[in-house]
Amino acid sequence: MNHLQNKTAVITGASSGIGAATALELARHGVNIVAAALDQTGLDKLVKDIESAGGHASGLVTDVTRLEDTQALVKHATDTFGNVDILINNAGLMLFSAWSDIAWDDWNKMVDVNIKGYLNAIASVLPVMLSKSDGQILNMASVAGHQVDAGAGVYSSTKFFVHAMTESMRKDLGVNKGIRVNTISPGVINTGWADKVSDPEGRKVAQELTKIAISPQDVANAVVYALNQPRNVTVNDLIVSPTKQNW
Numbered sequence: 001m002n003h004l005q006n007k008t009a010v011i012t013g014a015s016s017g018i019g020a021a022t023a024l025e026l027a028r029h030g031v032n033i034v035a036a037a038l039d040q041t042g043l044d045k046l047v048k049d050i051e052s053a054g055g056h057a058s059g060l061v062t063d064v065t066r067l068e069d070t071q072a073l074v075k076h077a078t079d080t081f082g083n084v085d086i087l088i089n090n091a092g093l094m095l096f097s098a099w100s101d102i103a104w105d106d107w108n109k110m111v112d113v114n115i116k117g118y119l120n121a122i123a124s125v126l127p128v129m130l131s132k133s134d135g136q137i138l139n140m141a142s143v144a145g146h147q148v149d150a151g152a153g154v155y156s157s158t159k160f161f162v163h164a165m166t167e168s169m170r171k172d173l174g175v176n177k178g179i180r181v182n183t184i185s186p187g188v189i190n191t192g193w194a195d196k197v198s199d200p201e202g203r204k205v206a207q208e209l210t211k212i213a214i215s216p217q218d219v220a221n222a223v224v225y226a227l228n229q230p231r232n233v234t235v236n237d238l239i240v241s242p243t244k245q246n247w
Contacts, residue, residue, distance in 0.1 A: 004228050005030035008081040010073060012064050012121055013091030015042025018140065018189060021216035022088060022223045027055035029224060034077040034084075036062035036070075037091070056081070064091045064117030070124040078128065086227060087125045089118045090140045092158075096151045107154045114158035118165070126179075133178040136227055139166050141183040143241055159185075163237070170234070180234045182226045187241025188213040214240070 009026055013019040015037035023033045027050045035043050035057060043059030050057035058080045062069045077084045093113045097103035118139060129135030144152055145159030166183045173179040219240050226235040 001230075002029055002228065003230060004224070006032070007085035008032040008034065008077060008083050009086035009088060010034045010036065010077050010084055010121070010125065011088040011090055012036045012062065012070075012073075012117065014059070015039040015046060018186065018216045018219045019088075019090045020046050021220035022090065023057070024050060024053075025217070025220040025224050026086075026227075027053065027057060029228065030055075031086070032081045033057040034073070034080065035059040036064070036073050038063060064120055065112045067120045067123065070117075070120040073121075074124045074128060084125055084128045084135070086136045086138070087121055088138045088140070088223065089121050089162075091117050092140065094142075094144075094152070094155045096155070098151060099153060110154050110158050114155070115161050118162065122169075126173075129179050130177060134231075135179045136182070137169065137173075137179065138182045138184065138223060138226060141166070141185045141237070143185050143187045143239060145185060146239070166237075170236070174234060178231075180231075182235050183237045184219060184222050184226060185237055185239045185241075186214075186219045186222075187239070189216055189219060 004026065009031050011019050011023050011033065014023050014035035023035050023046055027033050033050055033055065035046050037043055038061060040061050043061065047057045047059045060073055060076045062073045064070055074084055091113055093110045095106040095110055097106055122137065139162050141162045142159040144156040145163045148156040163183060166181055169181040174181055222238045222240045226238055229235060
């Protein structure tokens with residue numbers, strides 16, 4: 001049974017990688033897509049692809065580190081499709097470095113996007129969901145939120161935060177407010193992230209990891225499974241990792 005038909009989903013980080021694959025897969029299940037990212041060109045292509053396949057989508061350039069941007073995103077979604085049923089917090093940064101590198105700029109970028117960005121989107125969408133005592137929030141986590149690597153301490157810390165935040169949301173929003181909250185924990189995904197690592201040694205590690213990466217489509221399939229459940233069912237945390245990954 002398709003429990004997703006005619007729902008509206010806001011997806012951050014949707015212009016490429018996991019976000020774009022998830023948007024396309026949800027659209028195939030009848031979901032109206034509101035895609036958010038910094039890349040206007042990527043958003044335009046995604047919206048065109050969805051509409052060409054018979055779906056409904058809209059894109060809005062959004063900086064998730066700015067609360068006013070995420071509030072405008074939710075308003076855009078309600079103005080366009082009348083509601084927001086699903087929030088997928090997906091925008092994120094994974095930047096590797098050794099602690100001795102003191103990569104302060106990279107640390108702050110990850111905290112701003114991976115933590116503050118999630119909180120901004122949640123704060124923006126909750127009034128809509130609380131008003132109807134219904135909705136789904138899926139926070140994209142990582143296997144790095146289950147096990148820490150020496151070269152990804154800050155990134156892992158942000159994903160541990162996501163797990164702790166989500167568990168608290170389940171106990172509050174899930175139990176008391178009718179809002180289901182999920183996490184997906186992908187392993188290594190080949191989304192081009194390795195090329196964004198500024199630290200030279202960290203980039204080498206990242207490039208090695210991408211050799212065993214799985215595709216964004218695998219994660220998109222997991223997202224659909226987690227969300228496409230009846231209202232009395234919540235899928236807590238799905239780990240999606242490469243077969244060869246040893247974590």
